Amino acid sequence: MTGFRIATFNLENFGKPSDSGVPAAERAAFLRPQLLRLRADVLCLQEVDSQRPEGGGERRFDMLDQLLAGTPYRDFERVSTHSRRGGGPRDRHNLVVLSRLPIVRDRQLLHDLVAPPSYRPLAAPEAQAPPATIEWDRPILQVEIAFPDGRRLHVVNVHLRAPRAAFIAGEKVAQAWRSLSGWAEGFFLAAVKGAGQALETRLVVEALFDADPDALIAVAGDFNADAHEAPVRIVRGDEEDAGNPHLAARTLVPVERSLADSRRFSVVHHGRLRMLDHVLVSRALLGWYQGVEIHNEALGDEAAGGSARGSPESFHAPVVAEFQPPFG
Numbered sequence: 001m002t003g004f005r006i007a008t009f010n011l012e013n014f015g016k017p018s019d020s021g022v023p024a025a026e027r028a029a030f031l032r033p034q035l036l037r038l039r040a041d042v043l044c045l046q047e048v049d050s051q052r053p054e055g056g057g058e059r060r061f062d063m064l065d066q067l068l069a070g071t072p073y074r075d076f077e078r079v080s081t082h083s084r085r086g087g088g089p090r091d092r093h094n095l096v097v098l099s100r101l102p103i104v105r106d107r108q109l110l111h112d113l114v115a116p117p118s119y120r121p122l123a124a125p126e127a128q129a130p131p132a133t134i135e136w137d138r139p140i141l142q143v144e145i146a147f148p149d150g151r152r153l154h155v156v157n158v159h160l161r162a163p164r165a166a167f168i169a170g171e172k173v174a175q176a177w178r179s180l181s182g183w184a185e186g187f188f189l190a191a192v193k194g195a196g197q198a199l200e201t202r203l204v205v206e207a208l209f210d211a212d213p214d215a216l217i218a219v220a221g222d223f224n225a226d227a228h229e230a231p232v233r234i235v236r237g238d239e240e241d242a243g244n245p246h247l248a249a250r251t252l253v254p255v256e257r258s259l260a261d262s263r264r265f266s267v268v269h270h271g272r273l274r275m276l277d278h279v280l281v282s283r284a285l286l287g288w289y290q291g292v293e294i295h296n297e298a299l300g301d302e303a304a305g306g307s308a309r310g311s312p313e314s315f316h317a318p319v320v321a322e323f324q325p326p327f328g
Contacts, residue, residue, distance in 0.1 A: 004322075005038070014028075040320055059090075095141040097141060104152075110138075140158055141157040163225070166193065170182075171186065206250070217252070226276065279321045288324055292322070
């Protein structure tokens with residue numbers, strides 16, 4: 001059995017109708033060389049928007065098909081998140097997994113393992129604010145991939161909530177908050193959403209370890225958090241956090257740790273280098289690990305402008321990790 005590469009790339013609103021003067025086809029042409037450079041066998045994508053055919057019908061990934069045209073990824077197996085109402089792709093921010101190897105199982109998880117927390121909004125009078133629930137913005141996508149020798153690789157594609165204040169009714173006008181208390185409540189809700197998604201992801205990992213303590217697991221995607229922040233720590237499950245050495249085999253390891261600090265970033269924000277996109281692997285898969293690349297050489301500063309304001313690029317750098325089975 002030969003080696004393989006697992007990559008993650010947030011395409012940032014790819015396929016969204018353009019209001020910036022940059023056609024989606026131009027974005028596809030711009031991003032295609034980045035995908036080719038990855039040489040990935042398993043590719044986890046985030047923020048893939050779908051399109052509805054002119055004559056109506058179920059939404060499709062027409063722009064994604066255009067992006068993949070002329071690349072090996074065009075012929076890969078593909079699974080994606082879907083709308084809970086219609087069954088087709090979600091309109092915005094789908095997760096997609098492409099695999100050169102057979103995908104034998106896939107599932108979408110959205111409050112399947114963690115019920116939406118109950119919450120009573122603080123900004124409105126109590127009589128006007130009945131208890132509500134805090135639902136995650138996006139699902140998790142889990143796939144099981146078959147190796148030729150019969151072994152299985154479990155890949156979980158995630159896009160966790162960004163630490164940006166969530167909407168609070170009556171507290172925001174256009175882009176401005178009416179009060180800092182309203183903003184703080186929105187920021188709190190965003191943190192709950194991100195941590196909740198991370199918890200559901202960790203429970204997926206726990207179930208895989210329950211079934212096989214030596215499971216080959218990779219959790220990849222845009223965590224919107226550095227490795228030391230709560231969402232990533234929840235998914236990682238470090239031994240020192242649990243205080244139990246017997247749980248060490250269930251921890252996940254961020255492979256970017258093998259890079260120097262100066263190279264360890266996937267986003268630039270106001271000049272600050274941040275590692276928000278990760279590939280976390282189980283100890284068994286870490287035994288296969290050969291190296292990681294973060295393609296951040298041409299990365300722009302996301303605070304200076306985004307794809308919605310006229311740039312064809314993504315302000316997330318792709319991350320790709322390489323693995324080789326021991327002894328072939």
